[in-house]
Amino acid sequence: MHMEVLAMATIKDVAARAGVSLGTASRVLSGSSQTSPDSRSRVLAAAAELQYVANGPARALRRARTDVLGLLLPDIRNPFFSELAHAAEQEARRLGYTVLLANADEDRDQEAAYLRTFASQRIDGLLLAPQQGGSPELESLHASGLPLVLVDRAVRGLDAPLLSTDNAQGVAQALAWLQAGGHRDVAFVGGPAAISTGVERRDAYLAGRAAHGISTDDALVDAGDFQLGSGTDAMLRILDRGVRPTAVFGADGLMTAGAMRALRQRLGDEARAVEVVSFDDLDWFDLRSPGISAVVNDAAEIGRLGVAALADVIAGRPVASQRIATTFVDRRPAGGTA
Amino acid sequence: MHMEVLAMATIKDVAARAGVSLGTASRVLSGSSQTSPDSRSRVLAAAAELQYVANGPARALRRARTDVLGLLLPDIRNPFFSELAHAAEQEARRLGYTVLLANADEDRDQEAAYLRTFASQRIDGLLLAPQQGGSPELESLHASGLPLVLVDRAVRGLDAPLLSTDNAQGVAQALAWLQAGGHRDVAFVGGPAAISTGVERRDAYLAGRAAHGISTDDALVDAGDFQLGSGTDAMLRILDRGVRPTAVFGADGLMTAGAMRALRQRLGDEARAVEVVSFDDLDWFDLRSPGISAVVNDAAEIGRLGVAALADVIAGRPVASQRIATTFVDRRPAGGTA
The missing domain is CATH 1.10.260 (434 Repressor (Amino-terminal Domain))
Incomplete structure (x- = not known):
């Protein structure tokens, strides 16, 4: 090719x-x-x-084997992706590859620049968690025959293997936890409507909330771009609508942290009474009191399987897309909601 | 060259x-x-x-300009370095470069592998936060004339510009804060003795503690490798010696978080009575109650200045090493220690 x-x-x-x-x-x-x-x-x-x-x-x-893989990630400051990168790199090393990383910073133009960079570098294949919708650069790279595997996020119409989270399962776990806590007024800080993980988590939440006794008032729903500051902004917009949620569900770890910052800014010490659940478990969620419950989105497994799949594509072996199961960590103190 | x-x-x-x-x-x-x-x-x-x-x-x-810079970091999961990478990349983009990242994972062999990778890739220069002591690969790359700038950490005997933190200043700020809190028994979780930041922070702490009314009992002092788990292990070793510190000072953000985990494991709810101060301010330190006070180690400024210096080296302009000042965020609740 x-x-x-x-x-x-x-x-x-x-x-x-x-x-x-x-x-x-x-x-x-x-x-x-x-x-x-x-x-x-x-x-x-x-x-x-x-x-x-x-x-x-x-x-x-380009044709000479270099034993170098490219890994283009949406946001290196997001612990989900830095964990994914770490695991990908360990698996790559085990298979005899090194990994060069690039950070799109949740920015389509920056992603396009890095796709051009990788096209001109000596890599054997690319592992990519894409920005919304794809790009001419991505289509061109894929058409050039460079081995390509997607992680975490899909690109509509791009025929490449995808290793991603079972987002519907993770949201169902969070909904069950919210219901067990007796919450009705839940704020939801979703991801971007143009990114598959944002869409899947939001759709699962909106479709499931009524069955879990959660208000369907859309004043409680907003969205960010998966980065921390956007979670703060989204939560502030929700609070500005005059609603008073008893719990918050953030569609990734960084936006959850950002939403907590907004609650603290607006509610002061009362913010601690608002229960928090996150899609993504961050290192420090158990160090806060009360701890933050979380959908464990297995970044390490996705990184490992992504590199293994890419090595298979490079070797000409067949590769299937795969959804990775989530688990849930319940850190609600014994005795129910705070 | x-x-x-x-x-x-x-x-x-x-x-x-x-x-x-x-x-x-x-x-x-x-x-x-x-x-x-x-x-x-x-x-x-x-x-x-x-x-x-x-x-x-x-x-x-190698001689053809590619407008690509390499950035080899010790640990992409350490927020200090992911923040540095993000800022470096923004500055690089402003100057017309893209940045390929590599993660040594605080491992000399992995660093050596990436230095070989960068030597075979098409980059215009390398920004490096090195592992201990340097390596034949680093000497060889430097001798080849590849433009090289160090960030955060020095390598003895390597004549390259270094953009680093004023570690002595940061430690002095933490010591003053500990003294103001009336602490005598302070646990210190230092960094590796073979890495310049580890040495500089430890030396400043050991030299300054007596003058700040802090115990010179070395049972209170231990060290890790700047990664989270090592902070937990170091803190557990300190507690196993039978000492009961009223405060903990971690030599980076991840080890500080790790030490907090150890305190929680051993002391349960009493852990909250132990004051915590960190060299490095992490995103979530203000979201815990009480907040964690911290030396603000300006990763973004170091990343920006590092890329600017590397662009100067590439252009043949003179570049001087520089220490970046720290600031301090006091999150101690009004009324003194918890």
């Missing part, structure tokens, strides 16, 4: 000038040892005459 | 075979446009005859 990338006008020109086949020109420029000294000499001379050298080596090297 | 790297036996052979100067051979193989078609043709033909091509492109590309 890389042949299509190499078979651009410039390499055709080189092959024609050197009087060799396209395959030979491609092999020479990729550093293959399966070429004769004579054809190497002619191809490289032709490349020099055509000033092909400036662009050539990068493409040529 | 790259000339020294290129001037290995193989490129000398290529130059001799092509009948050109070493400089010309170097320029051709680096893809420079300042070469004649004739010399390009001869050098590339000679390279082909000598089978130089297999190794050539990687070295050749």
